[in-house]
Amino acid sequence: MQSKKVLVFVGMPGAGKSVCVEYLKKKGLPYTYFGGITLDELKRRGMEVNEASEKLVREDIRAKEGKGAYAVRIIKQIEELFERGENCVVVDGLYSWTEYRIFKESFGDSAIIIAIVAPVRARHLRLAARQDRPLTDAEATARDYAEIENLEKGGPIANADCFLANEDTVADLEADLAKLMPKIDVKLT
Secondary structure (H helix, E strand, O other), X not given: OOOOEEEEEEOOOOOOHHHHHHHHHHOOOOEEEHHHHHHHHHHHHOOOOOHHHHHHHHXXXXXXXXXXXXXXXXXXXXXXXHHOOOOEEEEEEEOOHHHHHHHXXXXXXXXXXXXXXXXXXXXXXXXXXXXXXXXXHHHHHHHHHHHXXXXXOHHHHHOOOEEEEOOOOHHHHHHHHHHHHHHOOOOOO
């Protein structure tokens, strides 16, 4: 039997985390989404979904509940999935060094941190072109700075267990991800 795994994706906005998560979802793996916490909180507060309100909510949750608030909430979801018999859960969107440490302390080597990296210009072009919540170059730059300075996102990327470069097509990234799965002992259907 496959041991339990938590595949935790990290990367700057527009790097390709969602592409990887969608690929694994299509292969039947369950997932949790850090951004879902923010979107749910925006709805609860009756706020518009935009970059400014998302940033405000992300930072407010962490200010009130601590830098590891999102990880603590997501870990509860992961544990529920394990209790239902799942052996591998995909996590979309690790942000901070504190969250990284919480995942490693909670799951040890079973938490596999996968960094998706891409050049800044390519990321910003992707963010501007996306259908859902597009960002201007200035908004993308501001978000990059906020995630690096306020959330210490560089640490989890630098200390990832695996790296995938997303410099070409979606198909190339998916192919690289598929090649990675057997190396980390994850079987896909």
